[in-house]
Amino acid sequence: MLNIKKEECTGCGLCVKVCPFDAIHLVNEKAEADEKCTLCGACVKVCPVDAISIERKRVDPSKFTDYKGVWVWAEQINGELRNVVLELLGKGRELADKLGEPLGAVLLGHNVGNLPEILIQHGADVVYVSDQEILAQYTTEAYTDVIAALIVTEKPNIILYGATANGRDLGPRIAARLILGLTADCTGLDIDDKRQLVQTRPAFGGNIMASILSPYTRPQMATVRPNVFKVPELDTSRKGETKKVDIKVNKAAVRTKIVDTIVEMEEGELKVDEAEMVVTCGRGIKDPQNIDIVAKLADELNAALGGSRPIVDQGWMKHHQQVGQSGRTIAPKLYIACGISGAIQHLVGMRTSDTIVAINSDPDAPIFTVADYGIVGDLFKIVPALVNEIKRVKAQK
Amino acid sequence: MKIIVPIKQVPEIAEVKIDPETKTLVRAGVPSILNPFDEFAIEEAVRIKEQLGEGEVIIITMGPPQAEEALKKCLAMGGDRAIHLSDRAFAGADTWATAYTIAQAIKAEAPYDLIICGKQAIDGDTAQVGPEIAEILGIPQVTYAVNVELTESKKRIRVKRETDEGFEVIECRFPALLTATKGLNEPRLPSLMAIMSASKKEIRLVTAEALGGDQEQYGLPGSPTQVVEVFTPEQRTGGIKIDGTEDPESAAKQLVEWLLKKGVI
Ligand SMILES: Cc1cc2nc3c(=O)[nH]c(=O)nc-3n(C[C@H](O)[C@H](O)[C@H](O)COP(=O)(O)OP(=O)(O)OC[C@H]3O[C@@H](n4cnc5c(N)ncnc54)[C@H](O)[C@@H]3O)c2cc1C
Ligand SMILES: Nc1ncnc2c1ncn2[C@@H]1O[C@H](COP(=O)(O)O)[C@@H](O)[C@H]1O
Numbered sequence: 001m002l003n004i005k006k007e008e009c010t011g012c013g014l015c016v017k018v019c020p021f022d023a024i025h026l027v028n029e030k031a032e033a034d035e036k037c038t039l040c041g042a043c044v045k046v047c048p049v050d051a052i053s054i055e056r057k058r059v060d061p062s063k064f065t066d067y068k069g070v071w072v073w074a075e076q077i078n079g080e081l082r083n084v085v086l087e088l089l090g091k092g093r094e095l096a097d098k099l100g101e102p103l104g105a106v107l108l109g110h111n112v113g114n115l116p117e118i119l120i121q122h123g124a125d126v127v128y129v130s131d132q133e134i135l136a137q138y139t140t141e142a143y144t145d146v147i148a149a150l151i152v153t154e155k156p157n158i159i160l161y162g163a164t165a166n167g168r169d170l171g172p173r174i175a176a177r178l179i180l181g182l183t184a185d186c187t188g189l190d191i192d193d194k195r196q197l198v199q200t201r202p203a204f205g206g207n208i209m210a211s212i213l214s215p216y217t218r219p220q221m222a223t224v225r226p227n228v229f230k231v232p233e234l235d236t237s238r239k240g241e242t243k244k245v246d247i248k249v250n251k252a253a254v255r256t257k258i259v260d261t262i263v264e265m266e267e268g269e270l271k272v273d274e275a276e277m278v279v280t281c282g283r284g285i286k287d288p289q290n291i292d293i294v295a296k297l298a299d300e301l302n303a304a305l306g307g308s309r310p311i312v313d314q315g316w317m318k319h320h321q322q323v324g325q326s327g328r329t330i331a332p333k334l335y336i337a338c339g340i341s342g343a344i345q346h347l348v349g350m351r352t353s354d355t356i357v358a359i360n361s362d363p364d365a366p367i368f369t370v371a372d373y374g375i376v377g378d379l380f381k382i383v384p385a386l387v388n389e390i391k392r393v394k395a396q397k
Numbered sequence: 398m399k400i401i402v403p404i405k406q407v408p409e410i411a412e413v414k415i416d417p418e419t420k421t422l423v424r425a426g427v428p429s430i431l432n433p434f435d436e437f438a439i440e441e442a443v444r445i446k447e448q449l450g451e452g453e454v455i456i457i458t459m460g461p462p463q464a465e466e467a468l469k470k471c472l473a474m475g476g477d478r479a480i481h482l483s484d485r486a487f488a489g490a491d492t493w494a495t496a497y498t499i500a501q502a503i504k505a506e507a508p509y510d511l512i513i514c515g516k517q518a519i520d521g522d523t524a525q526v527g528p529e530i531a532e533i534l535g536i537p538q539v540t541y542a543v544n545v546e547l548t549e550s551k552k553r554i555r556v557k558r559e560t561d562e563g564f565e566v567i568e569c570r571f572p573a574l575l576t577a578t579k580g581l582n583e584p585r586l587p588s589l590m591a592i593m594s595a596s597k598k599e600i601r602l603v604t605a606e607a608l609g610g611d612q613e614q615y616g617l618p619g620s621p622t623q624v625v626e627v628f629t630p631e632q633r634t635g636g637i638k639i640d641g642t643e644d645p646e647s648a649a650k651q652l653v654e655w656l657l658k659k660g661v662i
Pocket of ligand 2: 432438495499515519521
């Protein structure tokens, strides 16, 4: 229920402006909400005198069956979908089919072009599109307002977000607004015999795995680690529906302002947390000039290039290239560590990779305890030899 | 300027082991530390206070009695006083219930200007508690801060935030919540003097009843998520290890052959 304390309301009208549903009006200079109110919460946070509050009750379990459909947040940046969105459509399709429910994609942005078709061709049945100038760049508040309001009106059963920087910024905000369970950084998703979403994720630095349910709330929500699920095959003949979302966000609802955007990724650079193969180097590389030696191996394999923390701390690589506890947690098909000792803080970020190769001159380096294939030796000799060998094999093919 | 820093005591994951028999976490003997990301948060709060020459830094934790150790460290790093939310009723809280509990304590401190959390706690790695606190309090947030400065007017902050592609610089008014990540600062090592004087600072113990709020939202009963199973993943053991010191070319060749055979490349 929306409570407006009349004594405290100053009639400033800010809530009227930010209401996405046009549900609040000033009556005798006091705010009043009508039946169009969805309890989305946009007004609560802008009230300068805290006169508005929401009394939220968790969903009554007998109403759970009203919640239908699996949704994926279709995160895009500058008109390009993140890879994890397509991965989630693949997994989401599987979950939706198990439940016999539709798969939806929620697309926010400005001038989104043909993205709805791409989402449909990767498995979405419905694409909810909110196309407004204020959504051109991600902001926590505008995106929360639109998605929370859409959840309240459409009642999905499950929502998946990529565990990207913005996905992990947005998910908890929506969860807190609607009092929903949210499981972070999942690596496994399934439906159990009670039709609940079983969310599996690593904890304690990957030492244990936990399976988590959200038995008391709907929708069930999870952020999902990139590069865990496969991108489904594109089906250009697939048809689906695009629904325009009529939820307006007012400027006053966004209290942060992006004053600068600094892109450090280079054109065509592969991301360590998205690439199929990753080659990294550590302090064994000794000098920033030598990074080129390892970069050549990455190039030859079409792998992303990364490093251990000291390499990033010294400014030899960018922060988005750091693998480990205070950097990225990754699980590529192939991980090659060159001159990395394998401290626990590094291992927790890469030890779930499918195949691990280590090159290190110290036979007792802890990295060998997790490596499927270890070469004890000098990286300055092994890595160039490796590049030559791969070139030779490629030429033979 | 009133700055609130929620911190968590976590097990040193480097020391966490799995019991090979029972396949469960061996917690006994594992030292507890202040969550590394929270060190950045407290350091930044203290720096802002020092820079302004006025203000108060309040540390809050929700946790068992021994979490007091972590609070003491924060006080030695320059916090002014601490609030320890400790009650069996808080046990088993998931991120939502944790955020709700901490938000209740923060509300009691209103008005405040800034809340600085760590980016994530290294035991659960969720990074959810900060944004959830911000939403419950109805204030804006900037996550993954690597640089924080006050604007010329001191009425707003300018925060450089890590993104997947690089950084964003965001301006935001007070009150706001930030989450701190690596690169924000170099946390100080408290001097002996600081440690001694910290022992005189206030640590207020608060129970669920004293905190007020909706008692049903605390702890396990207030948590929307439920852990139903915990298991240990296949532990990795080292595989093939060859010596490439004498003949690097042959070692490289063997590796490529192996990768091809496995179908990895
Ligand atoms: C809170 C916290 C968070 C952290 N987060 C991270 C993180 O996210 N990521 C991370 O990586 N670290 C992290 N660390 C740091 C971590 O503990 C280690 O210090 C770091 O991983 C070591 O990096 P390294 O292996 O490159 O360097 P070193 O440990 O110095 O290892 C260098 C290795 O190179 C080998 N070597 C030297 N010369 C050669 C040669 N010619 N050929 C082959 N091998 C050679 C050596 O034998 C050695 O094993 C964190 C630490 C803390 C306390
Ligand atoms: N029990 C707690 N008490 C106080 N602060 C906490 C607690 N749990 C989490 N936090 C704060 O929230 C941040 C993120 O934690 P998490 O969401 O658990 O990864 C931490 O770095 C702390 O600043």
